[in-house]
Amino acid sequence: MAERPAIADPRDPQRFPTLEGAAIERLRHFGEVVRFRDGEALARAGQTGRGLTVVLSGAVQVSQADGHGGHQPIVEHGPGGFLGELAQLAGRPSMVDSIAVGPVEALVIPPSGLRAILVAEAELGEIIMRALILRRVGLLESGLGGPVIVGRPDDADVLRLENFLTRNGQPHRCLDPETDPEAAALIEPFHPVPADLPIVLCPTGEMLRNPDEATLARCIGMVEPIDPNTLYDVAIIGAGPAGLAAAVYAGSEGLKTLVVDAHAFGGQAGASARIENYLGFPTGITGLSLMGRAYSQAQKFGVELAIPDKVTGLTCRDGTLELALQAGETARARAVVIASGARYRKLDHVDVTPFESASVHYWASPLEARLCAGQEVALVGAGNSAGQAAVFLAARCVKVFMLIRGEGLSATMSRYLVDRIQATPNIELVTGVEVCGLDGQQGKLDACAWRHRTSGEITRRDIRHLFLLIGAEPNTDWLADAGVERDRAGFVLTGDGCANHRAAFETSLDGVFAIGDARAGSVKRVAAGVGEGAQVVAALHAYLAKETP
Numbered sequence: 001m002a003e004r005p006a007i008a009d010p011r012d013p014q015r016f017p018t019l020e021g022a023a024i025e026r027l028r029h030f031g032e033v034v035r036f037r038d039g040e041a042l043a044r045a046g047q048t049g050r051g052l053t054v055v056l057s058g059a060v061q062v063s064q065a066d067g068h069g070g071h072q073p074i075v076e077h078g079p080g081g082f083l084g085e086l087a088q089l090a091g092r093p094s095m096v097d098s099i100a101v102g103p104v105e106a107l108v109i110p111p112s113g114l115r116a117i118l119v120a121e122a123e124l125g126e127i128i129m130r131a132l133i134l135r136r137v138g139l140l141e142s143g144l145g146g147p148v149i150v151g152r153p154d155d156a157d158v159l160r161l162e163n164f165l166t167r168n169g170q171p172h173r174c175l176d177p178e179t180d181p182e183a184a185a186l187i188e189p190f191h192p193v194p195a196d197l198p199i200v201l202c203p204t205g206e207m208l209r210n211p212d213e214a215t216l217a218r219c220i221g222m223v224e225p226i227d228p229n230t231l232y233d234v235a236i237i238g239a240g241p242a243g244l245a246a247a248v249y250a251g252s253e254g255l256k257t258l259v260v261d262a263h264a265f266g267g268q269a270g271a272s273a274r275i276e277n278y279l280g281f282p283t284g285i286t287g288l289s290l291m292g293r294a295y296s297q298a299q300k301f302g303v304e305l306a307i308p309d310k311v312t313g314l315t316c317r318d319g320t321l322e323l324a325l326q327a328g329e330t331a332r333a334r335a336v337v338i339a340s341g342a343r344y345r346k347l348d349h350v351d352v353t354p355f356e357s358a359s360v361h362y363w364a365s366p367l368e369a370r371l372c373a374g375q376e377v378a379l380v381g382a383g384n385s386a387g388q389a390a391v392f393l394a395a396r397c398v399k400v401f402m403l404i405r406g407e408g409l410s411a412t413m414s415r416y417l418v419d420r421i422q423a424t425p426n427i428e429l430v431t432g433v434e435v436c437g438l439d440g441q442q443g444k445l446d447a448c449a450w451r452h453r454t455s456g457e458i459t460r461r462d463i464r465h466l467f468l469l470i471g472a473e474p475n476t477d478w479l480a481d482a483g484v485e486r487d488r489a490g491f492v493l494t495g496d497g498c499a500n501h502r503a504a505f506e507t508s509l510d511g512v513f514a515i516g517d518a519r520a521g522s523v524k525r526v527a528a529g530v531g532e533g534a535q536v537v538a539a540l541h542a543y544l545a546k547e548t549p
Contacts, residue, residue: 014127015134018080023124024054024107030117031109036100042083043098045145046203048091048221051110052117052128053083058104064096064145065203071097072144082128085135086169088114089299093221095145095171095203118300133296139171146171147220150187151198152178154371156358156443157210158198163357164213166367167264167271168222168307169292213263214327217308226306228330232258234540235323235333237311238475240267241526242516243339244294245533251301253537255544258331259303260323262310266291267341268472268517269526271363272385273392277414278526288365290526306331311340314482314512321511334547335540338479338492338507338514339533342472347380350435352468359445360438360466364389369396372465376401378448380435381469382409387417389469390427400427401461403450407431433459438466474518484509491520505536511547513539 019027033056036042042060043049053060055077062083063071074096077083083098091111109117118125139145146165151158153176165172175183177197187199196209202219217223234250236243239261250257264270272287281290298305310326314336323331344362346352352360361368363385373396379389382404394400402421408431409418421427430450436458437449448463474490485493485508492514495504505513515532517524522532 011134014130015138016075016077016081017127017131018078019054019082019124019127020080024056024080026121026124027054027107027109027117030113031107034106034108036104036106038100038102040100040104041097042100042104042106043094043096045095045097046093046205046221049084049088049094049111050108051084051088051091051112052108052114053098054107054109055079055081055083056105056107059101060098060104060106061101062096062098064139064142066144074138076101082131084114084132085139086132086296086299087136089132089296090305093203095139112302115300115302129296129300136169136171140169143171143173146173146203147216148172148186148201149174149198150177150183150201152176154358154444155198156356159367159371160357161198161200161211161213161216162367163365164216164264164308166365167266167288168217169265169288169295170220170222213308223306223309225327226258226304226309226325226329226331228332230256230332231320232256232304232331232333233544234258234335234337235260235321235331236337236339237261237323238267238339238341238516238518239265239295239305239307240339240341240516240529241269241291241294242341242529242533243267243337244291244298245530246337246339246515246536247298247303247305247533248294248301249534249537250540251298251303253541255537255540257298257303258333259298259305259307260309260311260325260331261305261307262326263308265295265305265307268344268363268385269529271365273364273388275388275526276416287526311478313478314484316509316511335511335513335543337536337540338476338484338512338518339516339529340475340478341517343475344468345471345473346468347435347470350438352438352466354443355438355440355445355466358443359440359464360468362468364392364467368465368467369393372397374398375465376461376463377465377467378403378435378450378461378463379467379469380404381467381471382406382412383469383471384414384417386467386469387413387421389467391417391420391424393467394424394427398426401463402427402429403433403435404429404431405434405453430459435466472517476518482509482512484512484514487520489520491522492518493520497521503539505532505539506543511543513543 177184200208233255270291276284313324436451439447449460498508516529
């Protein structure tokens, strides 16, 4: 077995395990034996994968495109080795090329069979699942195997697309045509004009000119059309902690489940630099890692995930709930769970829109940290998310100005974060202030000003990156015509809060439930959202049992 050094890792025995004869025999009834000729492709990047492919005889060379027209080898699988990574749980396109070296006989297990193995064969399933996860990690670290984004690294649209792919756990590479001759040569045949950039080259060979996220997602096979004739037991709107928890429990208990999210899995929690007070992770965990595990867990139990896809409306037709989707599609379900969370709040008196993506950010990930490394930055917010972001950025920036309207943090932030901020010398807490002005051009910030609310004194600093973590508003506008009761702030009313006094998590509309940040009265914590996601499944079972003839 020859691994490519760029993704070599001490965990490679787990990444590329070899299955013994007894294990292979246990897998045989999940798939069928297929023979391949020398040089024949078992998988092609950009084409829908077969699922899990176990090599019975012969050898298979696995490689990935390097973004410059060439290929780099990853591994050569012999008998007992198996092909596949996380994409194969849902039958998504392969990210690598797998070519037979000589005649090959293999056991091909479709995605449905792979998911059945993970549930029915606990020990063997653990070995396979760990390998699938580690292989995706290797692809993410190498940046190869996914789309290539060609454009300036500080361009707002490059950052928008890179954030989208990163938040969705999709490997990708960014090349700067101004400094990379190979990048310039790569796009020269397309004769791009500045308005075309960034250009995205998909694994299929298709070229996109400054695409939106939905177009890019469909090009790389992240999302597929929803069958309007399928009746799901439950459709969950939102893939944050509450939505994913509901999906995992519903899927594991045999409910046919659909999850729809307009942006990425994980919600606001997925953008958290580090979560340190979540049960079971004493050293902390990044929000993306935690939510990525939940996303894979949902796929393991056969949950169908449509991300990104936006729900625009909810109606009830002939006793069935129907979701209208942005792409003109519809989805039908016996029950619906609203877990659409919240959207980031902006400043009240300063328009930040021209600077979004390039200079104004609503989370602090390694991508944003790379952009502002060695600089002074300003951060607005006094909650836990703001504290986590401030500590994360302080390790990479010269200075972090933490701007808050109040006179301290103790009333709004966990004690451990307050203590850590006080102990970090390059975080300066500026109290009693609010941002009053932004200066810049062409979408890039040059300076930020803030005013003391009592004295009126204005401070102006040469700051090129501003982080806004000032809470959120319920993402429930799509319910305007659905007949679901909401409070004045837009949060969904449930239980006794409804005029018709429903049970816990039930809304005013039959078969519709609400959990997480979108629900009025919910506790805005990751663990609380996960708990509500688990609890609502019991309510779903009760409702579906009542509705079944």
